[in-house]
Amino acid sequence: MEDYDWENDFDNVEDNTGGDEAGLYSGKNVVLFAIYGGETMHQEDGGEEGKTLFQKAVMAAVDTYKNKIFTAENDMLGVIFFGTTKKVPESADFDNISVISPPSPPTASVIIQLEGLAGDAGKESFRQEYGWDGQVKLHEVLWQCQSLMAGVKGKVASRRILLLTCDADPHRGDQTLNIQARRKASDLHSNNIYLDVIPVLQNIEEFDISVLYSDIMKLADDDWNGINNSLDMLTETVLKKSFVKRSTGRINFSINGVNIGVSVYNMLGKPKRPQRKKMVSNTSDLVRQERSYVHPVDQTPLLPSDINKFMNYGGKDIQMTISDVKHIQSCAIEHNFLRLLGFRDKDSLKLGNYVKIPQFLYPCEDLIKGSNNLFAALLGRCAALNKIAICSYKPRSISGPCYVALLPQPEELDPESNAQVKPPGFHVIWLPFMDDRRALPEVRMKLDNPSDAVEAAREVIRKLKLKKFIPVEDGSLQTVYRTIEAHALNKQSMDPVEDETLPDNERMKRKLGDRSEAFLSKVYDEGYDPAKFKPTKKSKPSSAKPKPAASAASKAAMSEDLDMAALVAAGTVKKLTVDVLKNWLRGQGVAVSNKKKADLVQDVESMFQ
Structure with missing residues (x-):
């Protein structure tokens, strides 16, 4: 069973917002951009925008900074340039390396500095301030990155170096430097620092990775399987590389008395608007709020053990402690679990059974050895027999048990690049209780509708049905983000936001053809124009008796x-x-x-x- 990328890279990362092991593996993620600043990077890529390869790489880093501010503000980002003439600052460890920003939380000042280098005057500004004819020693670059990451204080969940370059042979065939680079890459792997090389070229086939970088990547990451990206997808590739998929919990999966370890992931989530925070007016420091409980009579502070709760039952207040309340909420089961109950046909899982956003189940070899083999066997048989597994599930120790269906998803690979498109695992589908079901309102329709009109309506619906779900951005949420960005970066105007929720009328016309006109001709009178149609207003009920209808x-x-x-x-x-x-x-x-x-x-x- 082939491992999934984010399971291998971050198998010891646990979401600090949930799970009984919350905080055990949590921490900040460190991403350091190492961008080649040589002369070949300052050539135009041939696109319509007229940007150089270096400016494309810098804008990918800028987009990552902006994304992290809203999605993971506690993560640490840094940027260095290598192959420069000057050493910036002078206190840097090695020559021809410029440290733009050591790993730190994303700030507006760094974004403004990088956007200046990616602007129209950025090429000349870079040449004067840093220069682009310096020698490249890759082992010194990796050493500088490791030194900067070592200075990060606090608990660190993952560390990753993203090396963006267009030069596949930075040492010009110097085998001594190549050996030193390979040795340093192996040292990164032993220190749990992951290295990704992202070519910055219009034609990726021109980047011969076998010269040096293939050996470095294999030494720095055992599960590296090649490079598959293009310059048009550079920003998307960088965002994917810098994104960390966290598990929401690790749990024992009981299969007829045999336990295996699994990790639970949230594949989808609902984005929320940034919360308002109170700040001190003169210093702009965040106001920290604290709550304390005091005795209503003598005003002495109360400890949590001094506070009890009650429930009114039968006209009496039944007093309970905090532990009693938690015991009731957890249904007297103190630990979380996932227990197999049986199997059903896959067709028995209806779309109407949807309760909330599903989760994803993946084996966790670190929790119980041998989990991968048994999990792969169960997944393979369920997929082959077209079955789903019915389980009882208690995701948290304080939550009640529920019933879920495990929908198998076999691994899917891209036939061209052999890259993983879908990981192998189970989708956790929450099954509804009786209280979750409701009777749908009765919709009365005419039974004497003309058959040709009904068939014309079916043709319209069939043509407008989406074959594949295409996610779109929330226009109102993006407007909030752009407003905050314009204010923080001192921009005179806000970047326009394209409303992707609006229908594509041109595409709809191409798909429908003359079917819409056929439907209108079957239903409405000749010459009917829906734009000119105005619904009749309902007259107010009068006290006079209605006139009898004509016979x-x-x-x-x-x-x-x-x-x-x-x-x-x-x-x-x-x-x-x-x-x-x-x-x-x-x-x-x-x-x-x-x-x-x-x-x-x-x-x-x-x-x-």
Whole structure:
């Protein structure tokens, strides 16, 4: 069973927001950008924007900084340039290396500095301030990165170096420097520092990774499987490399008395607006809020053990301690678990069983040895037999048990690049209780709708149905982010936000063709324009008694009194109602069943031609 990338790289990272082991493996993530600043990086990439390769690499780092501010503000980011003429600052450890920012939380000042280098005057500014004809010694670059990461204080969950370059042979064939670089890469691996090399070239095939970087990557990461990215996807590639997938908890999966270790991941999440924070007006420091409980009589402070809760039952207040309340909430089961109950056909899992966002299950070899083998066997048999596993699940020690379905997902690889598209594992689908179900409101529809109109509507729906879900950005949330960004970076105007939720009318027209016109012609009268249609306003109910409706006999008499020849000559037949037209035609012995108004008008006019 092939391991999933984020499981290998961060298998000791635990989300500090949940799980019974919360905080045990939590910590900040350190990402250091090492960008090659040689002369070849300052050539234009040939794109329409006229940006150099170096500016593309810097903008990828800028986008990562901006993303981390909203998604992981506690992570540490740093940037260094290597291959420069000057050493910045002078106290740096090695020549031809410029430390722009040591690992630190993302700040606006660093973003402004990097955006200046990526601007129109950035090329000349870089040449004057740093220079681009310095010698490259890759082992010194990696040593400088390791030294900067060693200065990070506090608990660190992961450390990663992203090396962006366009030169596949930085040492120009010097085998001594190549051996030193390989030795240093192996040292990074022993210190749990991961190295990723990202080529910055329009044509990635021009980057011969076998010269040096393939050996370095294999020594720095045992599970490295090659490079698959392009310059157009540079920013997306950097964001993926700097993103850490955290497990929300590790749990024992009991299979008929045999336990295996699994990790639970949240594959989707709902983004929220940044919360407002109170700050001191003169210093802009965050206001720290503290809550304390005091005795209502003597105002002495109370400890948590001095506070009890109560519940009113039968007219009496039943006193309970905090531990009693937690015991009730956990349903008297103090530990979390996942227990297999049986199997069902995959078709029994209906779309209407959706309760909340599913989770993802992946084996955890560190928790119990041999978990990968048994998990892979269970996954393979469920996928082959088209079955789902029904389990009882208690994700937290303080939560109640529930029932879930484990939906198998076999591994999927890209046929061209052999890269992993979907990881192997189980989707955890929450099953509803009876209280989660509700009766749908009854929708009454006409049963005598014309069959051709119904078929035309089905064709429209079939063509407009999405075959693949394409996620879109929340326009209102992006507007908030852009407003905060413009204020923090002292921008005069805010970058425009494209509303991706609006429908693509041009694409809809291409897919529908003439089907929409066919549907309108089957349902509405000829010449109907929905833009000009105005719904009739409902009249207010009056106290007067409603007038009795005209009987069928009176309607027929009214139709017979019409001077239809004069109406045809005046061209006002279309203004008559359908009932009047049908009654008049029936009197003339003409069949009127299953005919629309346009057909009735045509029958009337043909009788006077």
